[in-house]
Amino acid sequence: MLAGGAGPGVQKAMEIVVALGQIYGARDLVPVTSVQVSGVSYKNLGDAGLAFLEEWAAQGAQARVPATLNPAGMDLSDWSHLGFSPDFAQRQTAVIEAYVSLGITPTCTCTPYLVGYVPQFGQHVAWAESSAVSFANSMLGARTNREGGPSALAAAITGRTARYGLHLDANRRATAVVDVQCPVRTEADLGALGYQVGRLVRNGVPYFRFGARLDWQPGSWVWKTFGAAMAASGAVALWHMEGLTPEAEMGDVVASGAHSFVVDDLGPAYDALNGSAQEVDLVSIGCPHASLAEIEDVVTFLGGRQLKAALWITTARATREAAQRAGLVERIESAGGRVVADTCLVVAPVASLGHRTMATNSAKMASYTPSHSGLSVRFGSMEQCLEAAVTGRWPAAGR
Ligand code: F3S
Numbered sequence: 001m002l003a004g005g006a007g008p009g010v011q012k013a014m015e016i017v018v019a020l021g022q023i024y025g026a027r028d029l030v031p032v033t034s035v036q037v038s039g040v041s042y043k044n045l046g047d048a049g050l051a052f053l054e055e056w057a058a059q060g061a062q063a064r065v066p067a068t069l070n071p072a073g074m075d076l077s078d079w080s081h082l083g084f085s086p087d088f089a090q091r092q093t094a095v096i097e098a099y100v101s102l103g104i105t106p107t108c109t110c111t112p113y114l115v116g117y118v119p120q121f122g123q124h125v126a127w128a129e130s131s132a133v134s135f136a137n138s139m140l141g142a143r144t145n146r147e148g149g150p151s152a153l154a155a156a157i158t159g160r161t162a163r164y165g166l167h168l169d170a171n172r173r174a175t176a177v178v179d180v181q182c183p184v185r186t187e188a189d190l191g192a193l194g195y196q197v198g199r200l201v202r203n204g205v206p207y208f209r210f211g212a213r214l215d216w217q218p219g220s221w222v223w224k225t226f227g228a229a230m231a232a233s234g235a236v237a238l239w240h241m242e243g244l245t246p247e248a249e250m251g252d253v254v255a256s257g258a259h260s261f262v263v264d265d266l267g268p269a270y271d272a273l274n275g276s277a278q279e280v281d282l283v284s285i286g287c288p289h290a291s292l293a294e295i296e297d298v299v300t301f302l303g304g305r306q307l308k309a310a311l312w313i314t315t316a317r318a319t320r321e322a323a324q325r326a327g328l329v330e331r332i333e334s335a336g337g338r339v340v341a342d343t344c345l346v347v348a349p350v351a352s353l354g355h356r357t358m359a360t361n362s363a364k365m366a367s368y369t370p371s372h373s374g375l376s377v378r379f380g381s382m383e384q385c386l387e388a389a390v391t392g393r394w395p396a397a398g399r
Contacts, residue, residue, distance in 0.1 A: 001014040001158055007061070010157055016150060016151055031160055044073075053102070062102065063102060068117055083353045096108075111224060118140065131224060135223070171205075173252065178260075190226040196233075198232065201259075231364070232364040280357050281356060283309055284312055285314075285382060287345070289344070311338065312337070313337065351375065359379075361380065361385050
């Protein structure tokens with residue numbers, strides 16, 4: 001491949017894989033069983049990114065392992081109803097077509113593990129979306145570094161990645177032990193905790209101990225939000241939790257010389273993530289992309305009430321279709337909300353859709369939105385966010 005025998009597109013991909021291996025001192029390459037590619041929204045790629053992809057595709061390169069895509073900048077079928085411009089839609093469609101011609105499946109989701117792409121414990125993969133990397137490493141025990149868009153695409157085309165970082169046992173041990181000594185009662189509290197710990201440990205590997213303080217039984221969807229927060233405020237790609245994650249109970253999981261931290265107050269994270277807006281005109285649920293259980297929770301909480309603010313539940317297309325079959329999409333739409341596939345409110349041009357303030361139950365969304373989209377943000381639990389969707393105001397009793 002490196003010598004060009006498999007064509008120029010494959011040669012370019014192998015050059016990227018080998019260059020990264022040399023930079024990080026990898027001994028060899030390792031085959032990967034799946035790839036997840038980021039860099040999909042035309043809002044971020046622009047014309048230069050689109051031309052780069054089209055040129056690579058024209059060189060005849062093809063993914064040789066199952067490979068999926070991160071969210072795009074719009075719902076690929078419902079963009080016009082949602083207010084996206086035809087010009088943006090045409091360019092976004094061209095990006096997707098370039099990826100499809102490279103052999104990438106256009107799942108357009110940050111939760112491939114919710115739609116059938118579930119790596120097994122110990123498998124090596126090359127995933128790019130930071131929240132998905134966190135989930136694959138931590139909750140599933142798969143092995144991936146946090147790939148960039150081009151390096152993930154190169155891994156898909158070569159079927160290999162360089163063996164360094166989290167592909168090696170030694171780098172999977174915890175570099176920090178975090179004792180949580182304050183109550184954690186909602187997914188927003190977990191997101192705030194993740195946000196705070198990400199800032200402390202940066203790109204380290206935290207090991208969490210909750211003692212008796214996590215007396216609430218979170219649904220499984222909550223852990224994707226927790227990992228996403230750590231990946232957003234720091235660059236945490238792997239975390240362990242006593243009694244939860246598969247590598248936590250394996251011997252020697254904590255590296256010698258690991259730092260120790262105590263978290264006894266989530267106030268600093270809530271303060272950092274919350275703006276002062278009282279009126280809310282957009283509510284975002286589904287960062288990372290919502291599971292079916294999460295969409296069910298929204299319907300249960302709304303209980304048929306009508307919404308004053310816009311509500312976008314972002315999810316994978318396959319999850320949206322399952323929610324549609326279960327009658328959930330109809331109930332959300334009849335309340336005035338939307339279940340939006342293929343995109344997310346960070347990579348979509350939401351300011352151009354006329355929104356100015358957002359409420360979200362995702363610490364990742366709350367931390368990215370002011371800088372990416374210019375909206376003022378309120379961060380709290382799903383219940384607080386949905387209450388804001390019903391009344392158009394951030395609930396007074398919230399943090
Ligand atoms: Fe997914 Fe977008 Fe959040 S890519 S993790 S919904 S910021």
